[in-house]
Amino acid sequence: MAKLGLPYGKRLVIFAKAPQMGRVKTRLAREIGLVAATQWYRSTCASLIARLACDRRWSTSLVVTPDSAAWKSAPWPHIWPSGVAHLPQGPGDLGQRMGAVFRSFPPGPVVLIGSDIPDIQSAHIAQAFAALGSHDAVIGPSTDGGYWLIGFKRVKPVGSVFNTVRWSSSHALKDTLKNLTGRTIAFLPTLQDVDEAADLKAVRQKL
DSSP states (O other), rough: OOOOOOSSOOOEEEEEEOOOOSSSSHHHHHHHHHHHHHHHHHHHHHHHHHHHTTTHHHHHHEEEESGGGGGGSSSSSSOOOOOEEEOOOOOOHHHHHHHHHHHHSSSEEEEOOOOOOOOOOOOHHEEEEEEETSSSSSEEBBBSEEEEEEEESSOOOOOOTTTTOOOTTTTTTHHHHHHTTOOOOOEEEOOOOSHEEEEEEHHHHHH
């Protein structure tokens, strides 16, 4: 990913997939159906972007896959608003793509989240940036053993933080923490990830 010539400041990155049927929430779709799973993702993604991108305490970028979706002019205007920068994730596995994003910005704190965690609020993002004032990194754990947020002050290079991480498994957080040995880390509240029907039921019951 090319260097992004943005002014110094707090940056929120939202990783998102093109909200097309069969491309998103495939595990959930096997249980509740393609249409219902796609509609849930579209609704969750749109709501998340709407409430976070309007917050002027940070700048927001939507980093998307496939890369071709980043070049379209507002392909899904009710989900990906045209006022938010659309950037391609680029090649590689999830860790390689995340690492490239963190390396692409000029100096300043960067926080990255997924687009399918319905409980994320502006207060969580503000808390993450506040934590980076006194920590090298911040992580928001998820209930499945992964994490819904990761951010870096980026005084130190991100380096190999995402190498050898077992993505989409209960080991993702543990593997990442091992790679962060020697850095100060702050933790945010644990939030519910939604990959299966039981996760969706838990979220709906809480709401």
